[in-house]
Amino acid sequence: MKLLRCPINGLRPLSEFLFGGEVRDMPDTAAITDEAWADYVFNRQGEPGVRKEWWYHTASGTWFIAERDNLKDEFVRTYLHSRDASPTETKAT
């Protein structure tokens, strides 16, 4: 089982976490076309590379962002949504 570093609670086994999907900004609903909105709602980016993902630590109720290399299935780093990634980030594992 993989390990994942919650920014609040440290390194924990993956069974304590839930995957929350790709991190995406909701487009401006007033300005967007129907087609572009449907693309936002239904399509996901799956191509290999480092992806920003939502993860939830269930035991403490902490949402955070993990950058994960989905080709190697390796977490690169994790941080809370409220902060942008900065050099002080903890390494994911």
Next chain:
Amino acid sequence: MTERLPPQPGEWIDRSRPLEFQFEGHSYSGFAGDSVTSALAANGLRHLGRSFKYHRARGIYSLANHDVNVLVEDDRHTNIRGDVTPLWAGAKLRAVNTFGGLAGDRLKIVDWFSKFLPVGFYYKAFHSPRSLFPFYERRMRNIAGLGAVNANWEREHFPAAYDFCDVLVIGAGSAGLSAAIAAAGLGLKVVVVDEQPRPGGSFNYQWNGDAAAAKLWAVLAATAASLDVRCSTVAAGYYADHWVALVDEERLTKMRARAVVLATGAVEQPAVFGNNDLPGVMLATAAQRLIHQFAVKPFRRGVVLTANDYGYRAALDLQQAGVKVAAVIDLRATTTDGSVAANVKQAGISIHIGHAVTFATPSRGMQGIQSVQVSPLDSHGQPKPSANIDIPCDGLAMSVGFAPADGLFYQAGGRMAWSEDLQQFIPKSAPAGLFAAGRLNGVYGFEQEAADGSRAGLAAAAFLGKSIEQIPADPERPKQSPTHPYPIFPHPKTKCFVDLDEDVHYKDFVNAAQEGFDQVELMKRYSTFGMGTSQGKLANINAIRILAHVKGQTVPQTGVTTARPFYHPVSLGHLAGRGFHPHRRTPIEGQHEALGAVFMYAGDWKRPSYYARPSVSPQEAIAAEVTAVRTAAGMIDVGTLGKLEISGPDAGEFIERIYTGRFAKMKPGTARYGLMCDESGVIIDDGLVARLADDRFYVTTTTSAAGAVYREMQRWAQIWGLQVVLASATGARGGVNVAGPKAREILQGLCDFDLSTAVFPYMAVREGTIAGAPARFLRVGFVGEWGCEIHMQACQAVHVWSSLKMTGQPHGIRPFGVEAQRVLRLEKAHIIVSQDTDGLTNPYEANMAWAVKDDKPFFIGQRSLRIIRPRPLKRILAGFTLPGETPAAKVPKECHLIIENKEIVGRVTSITRSPTLNQVIGLAFVSPDRAQPGTPFQIRLDDGSLVTATIVATPFYDPQGERQEK
């Protein structure tokens, strides 16, 4: 114990503890420390099992769990692997997969008509006529297979343990122990596991005559005595981030290591020649294990087939054990003039350089061998049959090479590369924190393996941040490989086995390749090599060599099959553990039990389905509960509902964005229905939204969605950056819903405030006390009568419940369960999200356009609903009834389909017989043009017949809502 030797140095048996046991109905004795197989061998038994497909006689082959020739069962357990299962007193064992016993197995004739069972015959034969296939399949499963499962088994419980260490060392041989000592010496927490009952690895059986090895082992053993060494423990699977499943007799241990050293060693490989599977033919290490570990003479007069010095040592071991060694057959054209070979010569054993064994002559009944045929090899390594010699013997020990035990290394994500020099795969790259050492790393020789182990131990320590001055370089790998490149000498008329588990022989590979299954993974599946119990530990490399040979390519070009967990078989009991099934209990559960509640699961919760009454059917009990609510009063435990506190300056804004309705102008002290959609406009939850103050809300969610709704609210709060605080009170608060014409009167006697509609109207919320307990009161109407939900501290729930029950008794109050609640709400046509809606249902389809207020700036799902709304509906939820006296057998069930002109045009989502209306009522998705009241439609039942139902207006009961709002 006719074949038991005098005490051997380092033997594993305890001669002071004899054990009596039975095999195939005969009594034998062994010693504590014997395995089932070694005890049988000590009693002179050679023929110990029947093979999987051809029912051929089989005996000891590896004695190391690398084959499953010796599979036995008793009345309780099946498929006991005799080689590695310790003997126990009173065991009553028999061989698996025999018809009429091991010796006279009637199905041994299968071997004679095996030409009718070609490779892949499962796929070829018995497919026409198709109708007979089940018959053939039954016969086949009877003939081919392993032990029979005792269906009246008694459940055994295996605990699961969690453990942690800095460095996990797998394999307690020369390399493994050296690695452990090196890492432990730097203060790291080290755990060593080994599948054998004692540490030492090949020190236990391959050290003979090597004084330096004996001395090294003494040093390692003494130092390792202070380490955490766990024997009889199999590292069965390797998972992400160094999470290793350790299996011992009692439990599965989930070991989380920070770094791992794999010192799993190498598996000795057999040669392939005619009848190479008969009892008496075995690996040299198996003979050595028998002698040194169990003090058992493997055979009386033996021949050694070798391609390395290990075979010469084995010859000396055998001679020392009193075996007459007739000859050493060396496959190599030239041999090193090593001291071992000289010793063998000196011992008077004849050595045949450049020769091969091509055939073993069976003894009577194919239950052993009486001689081996030896052919000289020409310059191409081909046997010259004209010059055959026959050497009488009852045993053959083979030492023609090794294959690394690399299953875990591959599982961990390591990559191997073929070494032409060594004729084996060696590690090319390993994931961070994983280190291979010893024979797995292509290093042979006790000292060299120890040095490689130390290197790996230091490398693991350095990986974990210990400062190491210098990590030594990899020790040199042997100049001359102990492994022969092609120890395969097919005999034209006899089976030459490659995979003993699955009875796959040389010709099968040639045929499979000719039929086009000439890729290694395809061939594996077609021929089933490597798919047996031991997963090809003795078969894979020879199979790859044969395929490479047939295709005229190299081993690396041919490639390897994928190694998957488990390395050794693991019992289902170990995997199942304790059958742990957590559930949540409301604070009132004890009361429900006392009242005879029959429970059901609602998500993780246990909820009363209904309350059983003596001599009353469940349907009648449910109907009586419904009637009590309609005519007097009922009370239901709603403590399972999600209960969330939402507060902060932006709480109102937050609610507006989450729910589809309008809440901005809501006054404190009131509640509204709240509907929640996802971004695509699909309904995901509903509940009540109560405003306690301008900046404080209290919302309820459905039982099953409570966790998910809270979670998503937390995420949105972060994304939007709103000033809100969310707190889940789901577990902290209990809840009781009291409803019915008498409910207000009952409550008024218990509450400290005026419950009249003028003061406490429909959809009001307030704080107060009930029977002295502080609580929150919500005037709701889910079941369609005057009702009030009371949410109190969990610790007060029993008190409130009991007080209500006592006070309500004279008024006819009755507890009701989830079943009655479903009937009551269906009479009101209130939907249950996820029962009357599915993963695609939007509010318009659910007939709930009234709950969507589009004239606000934003809510989740709004953008999608704006696209959906102008489009024609594909389906709509509508109420229906069946004619008055529809017999119970003709009442459809939920999910039955609506059929029109043989096409599916809809589906029943809820249906029940309403005791109040004395009629079957339901909700169904129908096409919008068929949704007008009075429209008939047909529902197909389980038996295929159709019943006619009619659309009616909803709610079915009290359409004006006078009863709940009055």
